[in-house]
Each structure stands twice: as C-alpha cells, then as structure tokens.
Amino acid sequence: EDIHRPMLIEFLFDLDEGQMVLIFTETVNASSVDLTGFALLSSNDSDATTYNLTGGDVIVMDGPDIMVEFSTYDLNEIKLLSELATGFNDITNNTYLTVESTAVRDNEGITVVSITKDYPLRATEFISD
Numbered sequence: 001e002d003i004h005r006p007m008l009i010e011f012l013f014d015l016d017e018g019q020m021v022l023i024f025t026e027t028v029n030a031s032s033v034d035l036t037g038f039a040l041l042s043s044n045d046s047d048a049t050t051y052n053l054t055g056g057d058v059i060v061m062d063g064p065d066i067m068v069e070f071s072t073y074d075l076n077e078i079k080l081l082s083e084l085a086t087g088f089n090d091i092t093n094n095t096y097l098t099v100e101s102t103a104v105r106d107n108e109g110i111t112v113v114s115i116t117k118d119y120p121l122r123a124t125e126f127i128s129d
Helices: 072-080
Strands: 008-014 019-028 038-041 050-052 056-058 063-070 096-099 125-127
Touching (some): 063 072
Antiparallel strands (some): 019 063, 038 050, 056 063
C-alpha cells in the first residue's frame, strides 16, 4: 500500500515556450493536475509579487516529470509582470512556485505535499522569452 505523498522537488520554467516541467518524487496522475492550485512568486520574501495560475494544459502524461503549458491568458499576464519570471542566475532568480496539496495526486489518489508562500520552490532552470 502506497502511503507516501508525492513531493514537487524541482521545476523548470520556459517562458519562451510557455511551459514548465514539474518534477516529483514519484509518478503522479496527470489528469489530477489542477493548475489553479499553483502560483508563481518573484521571491521567497513575504512581499513577493504573486501570480495565481488560472488554467493551462498537461501535455506530458503520468510520470514523475509532468510538462504543463500555460494558458495564453496566464502567459501574457506573467510577461506583463516585470518583477516576476524575468531572470535566472546566481544573483537573480525571480521565479518561484507554490502548490496547494489538492493540486496534484498520485495514481492512488494521495495528495501532493503542499509548498507554501513561506518556503516556495525556486526554479532550477529558466529559459527567457
């Protein structure tokens, strides 16, 4: 019996293609992914600019790595926010992610471990527009 909750451990952000790859500790059910449970943040500070996703599509199916495509609306809104998702290097990384526990489930229906605004996950790779 599976008692382990999946955890999002890494994400790759591609502003040019309007996609991100979500990497989990185990296989997750792609049809369970609810992108409205994800938010992008400009930093791990309490006053970070935050953008809550409104939708999008999963384009790579079940597995530990899930690729999602932003909705056109979300992609345009993200590009308008100059302090969010514009850079990535040792000094500047303004691309962080949070996830609600109900936004992803594994194939047994077990919910993902949430990532909160207090400790958002930093992008491990960033491709600019």
